[in-house]
Amino acid sequence: MLKNKTFLVTGSSSGIGETIADFLLKNDAKVIGISRKKNNFKNLKKFFHIKIDLSDPFNAFEKVKQIITNFKEIDGLISNAGTGDFRSLENFSSNQIGKFISLNLTSHILITRALLPHFKKNKNGSIIYIGSESALKAKKYGSLYSACKFGLRGFSKSIRDECSNNNIKVTIINPGMVKTSFFQNLDFSHGDKEGEFIETSDIGKIVLDILNQRQGLVVDEINLSPLKKVIKFGKKK
Ligand SMILES: NC(=O)c1ccc[n+]([C@@H]2O[C@H](COP(=O)([O-])OP(=O)(O)OC[C@H]3O[C@@H](n4cnc5c(N)ncnc54)[C@H](OP(=O)(O)O)[C@@H]3O)[C@@H](O)[C@H]2O)c1
Numbered sequence: 001m002l003k004n005k006t007f008l009v010t011g012s013s014s015g016i017g018e019t020i021a022d023f024l025l026k027n028d029a030k031v032i033g034i035s036r037k038k039n040n041f042k043n044l045k046k047f048f049h050i051k052i053d054l055s056d057p058f059n060a061f062e063k064v065k066q067i068i069t070n071f072k073e074i075d076g077l078i079s080n081a082g083t084g085d086f087r088s089l090e091n092f093s094s095n096q097i098g099k100f101i102s103l104n105l106t107s108h109i110l111i112t113r114a115l116l117p118h119f120k121k122n123k124n125g126s127i128i129y130i131g132s133e134s135a136l137k138a139k140k141y142g143s144l145y146s147a148c149k150f151g152l153r154g155f156s157k158s159i160r161d162e163c164s165n166n167n168i169k170v171t172i173i174n175p176g177m178v179k180t181s182f183f184q185n186l187d188f189s190h191g192d193k194e195g196e197f198i199e200t201s202d203i204g205k206i207v208l209d210i211l212n213q214r215q216g217l218v219v220d221e222i223n224l225s226p227l228k229k230v231i232k233f234g235k236k237k
Contacts, residue, residue, distance in 0.1 A: 001212050003028040006074050011081030013037040015180030019200035020078050020207050054081050055099045057107035064114035076126035079108045086141040104148035125168040129156045133176045169218045176225035191230030
């Protein structure tokens with residue numbers, strides 16, 4: 001079902017986005033990957049990397065419009081790029097707050113805004129947002145991250161409702177802790193034992209499953225968590 005379809009995957013250079021891009025390529029889809037760094041996919045005939053810094057979402061909006069002109073057919077968006085930063089609100093400068101929200105919320109909105117006319121014209125399109133368990137429950141030090149993920153979840157649900165008459169299917173996946181480089185610069189992480197983290201392949205498989213559903217069915221939202229919720233703390237705040 002995915003053969004020769006084209007998907008835009010943001011944050012395709014590592015972690016969840018890289019695995020999703022890899023799974024799509026292995027299913028004969030074409031992938032346009034957006035990130036700052038490149039990756040080393042073997043299937044370069046079907047993978048096209050576009051370097052965009054999504055913390056400048058207005059630039060991203062113009063570049064995505066250009067991508068639509070160049071590629072002509074885009075069947076789906078996996079809106080995934082993001083980072084985590086967890087500390088007391090007063091420890092962020094106003095500039096850091098602006099950049100964080102630009103990447104983790106505004107870029108998702110503007111890329112969707114750029115693609116919607118294309119999907120509506122084709123009366124076809126699949127959008128999958130990578131949300132978070134922080135879109136469901138807010139905890140201390142996660143004010144900005146939760147603001148973005150709660151916002152993304154609300155946005156996703158509204159767009160899902162707005163676009164169903166145009167055959168556009170919208171899903172949000174809310175994972176708990178996934179084993180990726182997300183935690184590299186954070187002072188906490190998931191546990192190391194089996195059952196204490198989600199694998200990126202778990203999400204890759206679910207994305208394929210969502211995209212392979214019959215046209216008349218939408219998976220609105222999926223929440224995922226490791227069997228055991230273990231948080232390993234490092235340095236003190
Ligand atoms: N890991 C978890 O536990 C977890 C749980 C729930 C939700 N999530 C969400 O999953 C998504 C992916 O995270 P991950 O765990 O896969 O982390 P990751 O391995 O660090 O990947 C993050 C991706 O986002 C891209 N990115 C970051 N800043 C960017 C920028 N300014 N411009 C363009 N691309 C940028 C990175 O590419 P470049 O650095 O090359 O630009 C990379 O491809 C995020 O939205 C995150 O909030 C993660």
